[in-house]
Amino acid sequence: MTAVRNLDPSASPLDYYGSELRRLRETAGLSQAQLGSIVFCTGSLVGQIETTKKVPTRDFSERVDAALGTDGMFSRLVGLVLRSQLPSWFQPYAEMEARATFISTFQPQLVYGLIQTEEYARVLMSVDCKDDLEGKVAARMERQRILERPSPPATWVVLSEAALHQEIGGRAVMRKQLSRLLELQNRRWLSVQVLPFAAGEHAGLDGEFTILRFGDDPDIVYTEDFIQGHMTANPESIREGSLRYDRLQAAALSVRDSAALIARVMEERYGEQPESDERSMA
Template sequence: MVNIRNLDPSASPLDYYGSELRRLREEAGLNQPQLGKILFCTASLIGQIETAKKVPTREFSERLDAALMTSGSFSRLVGLVLRSQLPTCFQAYAEMEARATYLSTYQAQLVYGLLQTEEYARAVLGVENPGRLDEMVAARMDRQRILGREHPPVLCVVLDEAVLHRQIGSAEVMRNQLAHLLGFRDHPWVQVQILPFEVGQHPGLLGSFTLLRFDEDPDIFYTESYDSGHMTAHSQVIRERSVSYARLQASALSREDSAALIERVTRERYGHQPGPAVA
């Protein structure tokens, strides 16, 4: 049965997407089964998206633009839809992350989101969000599109060695994740360094943090607590945390030695030498 639930297009990006899909489908004189046939999907999927019960993917949006000749409208809109699936406290940061020209982050517990594989992200997000897992994983993967832009941001990442040893998901998930990190070793705009255990006390002991720099706007410092994030552009905070990050980079292994440690941990802890990975 066709679902005719009315949507308020102003309620959310997902509701707006669904209402626009219905409006343009009807203008094209197509019912849900007919459009589904064109898009190689079920009429049920069309109905779920039109009623904001399911989040569209970027691939679906690109096919939809081609089918309805909408000049890329849905491909542009889906980015807002996916971002709206991120935790509310994180959405403002994600917007800043997408605009930044330079990102420098220290991560004490997990691989930074922009460098996570889909399987690793699924294992992380599935701990507390099993009911919305597909949507949240899609949103996290969509964040990574900024690394593939014509002019991507510079991304410097310092990972605590604990990140390599903490098994997230299965051993295979970890092998693939660490191989993915190795794929960035020669990337022109991404630098991954490992802060080894032997460093002892260091400026990152208070927790993970990220510094964002922009072409025209003030720098931003971002950190998270258990259920909220905090951003500030206070000049003294930026000054202090920039020095902290410089010290972390100086204490971390070089790019080459970091790659060697990742390879060794993969081999000794997760089963075998990682194969080549393409970032």
């Protein structure tokens, strides 16, 4: 049984979530095991969330709301909890991203975070994640909820063809990721273009960047290095970023031709391969 640990609810959203979960569970007269049985998990998991050793998921939060009759409190709170799991230097950008009405991004090596599958994201984050990988993956998936809004930000993604060939997590993970890109092409407010290898030198050789546009606030250009991210609303930087993005879009394949290339790479590079029959080589 998980040891009782006193929490400071003001320390973080995760601490507040854990302390409220414990308080409301005890008010309802339920043990950790009893609540776990109701929400289809172990009592140990309930205890780990109450003591901040595990990060709650949205599904867990919705089940707890139903079990404890909390009128959606944990479902509302979990968004803050998951956002707090993002790197501290990335959180200001995530807040601006969530407010944006238009997102334009160029990605030279990897699929853009907002359109990654969970499996693809997990492999990427496992490279340098030392603790609570699942919590960090859940945080990235939570970011993607902005694309499910009734009025989502109009999003335009230009991917280098290299992102299609950089094998992350193996063939099955890549096939699912590329399939996801094709599914997204059916959404009116989201477009994916591929910058082919044949484009040669291009305006994005300096690296990835993202432009966020807002209804009333100044535009923002975001860039990232291996240590942290950088945001600026400097008019000259916005002008330069916009010009580069226009050139990248012009050099990229059309949305339709991009989809055809994605489908071809998915089948030729990551398609189902028949198992080799060693007997035929005898």
